[in-house]
Amino acid sequence: MKALIIEDELVAGQNLQRLISQAADDIQVIAVLQSVEESIDWFSLNSTPDVVFMDIHLADGSAFSIFEKVQISCPIIFTTAYDEYALKAFEVNSIDYLLKPINLKNLERAILKLRSLLSTKTDNTELISTMLAAFKQTKIVYKSSFLIPYKDKFIPLAINKIACFYSENRMVKIITEDNLMYNMDSSLEEVFTQLDPAQFYRANRQYIVSHDAIKDISVWFGSKVSINLTVPVPEKIIVSKARVAEFKAWYTA
Numbered sequence: 630m631k632a633l634i635i636e637d638e639l640v641a642g643q644n645l646q647r648l649i650s651q652a653a654d655d656i657q658v659i660a661v662l663q664s665v666e667e668s669i670d671w672f673s674l675n676s677t678p679d680v681v682f683m684d685i686h687l688a689d690g691s692a693f694s695i696f697e698k699v700q701i702s703c704p705i706i707f708t709t710a711y712d713e714y715a716l717k718a719f720e721v722n723s724i725d726y727l728l729k730p731i732n733l734k735n736l737e738r739a740i741l742k743l744r745s746l747l748s749t750k751t752d753n754t755e756l757i758s759t760m761l762a763a764f765k766q767t768k769i770v771y772k773s774s775f776l777i778p779y780k781d782k783f784i785p786l787a788i789n790k791i792a793c794f795y796s797e798n799r800m801v802k803i804i805t806e807d808n809l810m811y812n813m814d815s816s817l818e819e820v821f822t823q824l825d826p827a828q829f830y831r832a833n834r835q836y837i838v839s840h841d842a843i844k845d846i847s848v849w850f851g852s853k854v855s856i857n858l859t860v861p862v863p864e865k866i867i868v869s870k871a872r873v874a875e876f877k878a879w880y881t882a
Contacts, residue, residue: 792842
């Protein structure tokens with residue numbers, strides 16, 4: 630059985646690939662893709678695999694936009710940090726999902742369901758179309774502010790005041806447009822699911838940047854780019870060569 634992973638977090642993709650090898654030795658991961666654009670190109674050039682493990686939130690947009698460009702007829706197992714509005718649609722339409730962090734037990738459950746779907750030759754194209762229709766009818770509400778713990782208080786912080794989020798020593802930190810810094814008890818991935826993807830971009834594993842906080846962009850070594858913000862940051866924000874095109878498309882959208 631051939632499987633495809635679509636996951637913009639390199640470590641998460643590697644971890645899922647490792648878990649798949651433990652859960653089912655007959656499943657071969659043939660590729661790990663990291664963006665909407667890369668996925669569309671892959672499906673345009675390759676045969677459909679037996680199953681796709683697909684992260685909902687990718688750095689260059691929602692994974693659902695892939696279905697608008699290419700037809701995918703195989704079963705989809707979605708992965709998400711938390712996304713209740715989407716999970717309801719998956720449950721109704723018998724398309725499985727895995728909540729992050731993914732563990733072996735839940736993966737084995739999903740693979741068991743996958744084998745059942747394959748054995749009954751379910752029309753997955755119809756299931757996906759129904760699920761997408763349900764998803765489009767659901768209003769997505771993104772965060773407009775966070776309550777940030779500070780000493781013995783909670784400080785309200787509006788989203789439009791945030792220049793970037795970055796991860797350091799397994800802790801998420803916020804830098805505001807006024808160059809103030811706050812800590813968050815959350816993962817960078819969880820934070821990103823709550824942000825409007827038109828306003829915030831996941832530049833790499835460490836940084837999420839605000840569109841409004843970008844001062845300019847420098848050409849970097851190896852066809853990469855460096856994002857320069859209006860506030861100082863601990864280290865350079867580098868966008869890999871493979872994602873430069875999607876970053877430019879996001880910034881100019």
